[in-house]
Amino acid sequence: MDIHLYNTDGRESQIFKPLQNGEVGMYCCGPTVYNYAHIGNMRPYTIQDILKRTFTYFGYNVSHVMNITDVGHLTDDGDEGEDKMIKAAREKGMSVWDIARFFEEAFWKDLERLNISRPTVSCRATDHIGDMIDMIRTLEEKGYTYISGGNVYFDTSRFPEYGKMALLDRQELREGARVGVDDNKRNYSDFVLWFTNSKFENQAMVWDSPWGRGYPGWHIECSAMSSRYLGKHFDIHCGGIDHIPVHHTNEIAQSEAANGCKWVNYWIHNEFILMKTGKMSKSKGNFLTVQSLVDEGYDALDYRYLLLGGHYRSQLVFSWESLDAARSARESLVRKVKALAGEGQAAAALAGKAREYLASFEEHLVDDLNTPRCLADIWSLLKDRDLTSPDKLALIYRMDGILGLRLEESAAQEEEAPSIGGDIEALIEERNRARGEKNFSRSDEIRDELLARGIRIIDTPQGTTWEKV
RNA sequence: GGCGCCGUACCCAAGCGGCUAAGGGAGUGGAUUGCAAAUCCAUGAUUCAGCGGUUCGAGUCCGCUCGGCGCCUCCA
Known part of the structure; x- marks a missing residue:
């Protein structure tokens, strides 16, 4: 090609x-x-x-x-x-x-x-x-x-x-x-x-x-x-x-x-990344480091996503709002990949419509590295009802081999239980007992308490799980 | 003063002569939920800063105007 x-x-x-x-x-x-x-x-x-x-x-x-x-x-x-x-x-x-x-x-x-x-x-x-x-x-x-x-x-x-x-x-x-x-x-x-x-x-x-x-x-x-x-x-x-x-x-x-x-x-x-105040430069002192983004609670990959969302030959004005948008998008991608991965393995081979998506992605990539279009390809295939989950996974893993958003790795990552000075499972059990008794004030109390400690409760038809905020 | 770039929906951002103007974020309505979160569905520019011109046809090419930015020996 x-x-x-x-x-x-x-x-x-x-x-x-x-x-x-x-x-x-x-x-x-x-x-x-x-x-x-x-x-x-x-x-x-x-x-x-x-x-x-x-x-x-x-x-x-x-x-x-x-x-x-x-x-x-x-x-x-x-x-x-x-x-x-x-x-x-x-x-x-x-x-x-x-x-x-x-x-x-x-x-x-x-x-x-x-x-x-x-x-x-x-x-x-x-x-x-x-x-x-x-x-x-x-x-x-x-x-x-x-x-x-x-x-x-x-x-x-x-x-x-x-x-x-x-x-x-x-x-x-x-x-x-x-x-x-x-x-x-x-x-x-x-x-x-x-x-x-x-x-x-x-x-x-x-x-x-x-x-x-x-x-x-x-x-x-x-x-x-x-x-x-x-x-x-x-x-x-x-x-x-x-x-x-x-x-x-x-x-x-x-x-x-x-x-x-x-x-x-x-x-x-x-082209350059600009601050709203103008060019970012070491000597001007108006610069942010990767560490400073991490200190603000972002994943460095949120910034990678932000960069990929614009073409490399266009100026890009950095703002916390656009980094927030990038974070939301990236986290959403990871969740979707995680859900797909939960359904089974990636397909070993691509056929039919899956190949069309790959072809589109490759076409955009070789067009002077049009990464915004490449990202759009991923979002499109995710929404396509004609593709099977194994197909989607296979495509995404392959595309991410280029984009480098660590989607497979992030999706496979087991949430590490933060130490909250108590047993999460026990609290969740207590909350579910309260919910069973329709004692919602108590169940919401537990949910708020866990949220304050960095744990978000997620109720699903299959039961209650949690994730780190 | 010279060189160059940009102005697309609430925000970010593709598109660079020709099907209904990608995609994401935010918002709104609905499904689901005890309520949330997540998810799913629906919803968004008769229009691409403005004005002229070229063309069968223009965000897309040309000119002008307005606005923003970069470079002209530190700089990614």
Whole structure:
């Protein structure tokens, strides 16, 4: 089945053609580990997870590489400001190395809670300084660099295709609109490959290099590490839409200049999650973490559902109301799946109308990952009276293999009795006795009491059960 | 100033030239229930910000107006 993806390079939907039959190499920009990742950061990882599952579903072998940026970068725009890692380290009273590991662990935990599968390879920038130095040397040998003010710069005027993917030539950039102009640069768009001349003090992470002791510029890691793990030319590069004009533009320039060939075939960029007050960003402080949603009583998967409810290339404004709606929908799905599972096993094979539903789902999936439609397919098949329960279960389990809402797992989960300082069963028995005697004030009293302790009573024709609120 | 995106029911959100404008949440009515919860059934835009235009046919293409947002070297 053809997989259609919107390629930023060309700004059109294209049929995915792998470089090697049955193989996909994808590189995804990973986290900068000086703080917790926020829920906006989780959108790219979620959609990349969907993309990867889609390829796997259709039989591809996926090599998924993600970097961990654990080298310090700057708090301010341009070459001003304090190193973020050092700032965090000072504030937490930890070393920069410990800070990096601490937030990296927190990141993996968030991915796990959102049911995002781990990349095939995750690579730390600090483990690949040698690769970066090698690449800078190659660029230097080929004449793409110059040294100015103690730092090594990439000379963008030597790379005629600079900014092609980002369509920068169409824009009249307002130089210095937000950022101080670096007088050491020959061209406005030039960028640092290697710093030896730090503008801030106490740089904690430094390495020896042919240009002196220092540290890498912030674009080179992705070029060096992707080439190492995926080769000089690979299929897909993913990231947030904000990376298009600078980070990815610079990555393309230095990679293609160094490698002497086309670097990436498909660029997949996700739009932003916004707060009502505007963009969510670490430096603005108006961000929410996965943990903060959990603290508010939500399941991380409620957020995954919320993300899947919108298309990845559209902005999505986060609100508690929409998270509530996502939670209601997800919990309802789990209940329905649970009910179906109670009726028997999933069908071993799909036939007739069930196949039509699967076909529809697949069609929506390969249409640039139209997850809102995929969710709609699930809801439609649930309501279809012509499908048997085993068919529905089989379909849902299969579809959830892509959507990753852990429906099977959640439905199979036995409710764990919270400790309420008493025996739930005994109270339920007492209540049913009261109901039998039509003593409803007593039975309602017991129900309210249990509800206050987090247990909701459910009367069914088959008897009384309970669930955690 | 330049580049780009968006405006679809009470809310979120698909649809991107052609059957009756997906789906979810909330609401309402009914069935069920001692009452609830859950579940099931029913119910929702003669209409897609506004105004023009192109077309046999337009949320869907073009222009203008109004409103919102993002980017222009920290950023997913």
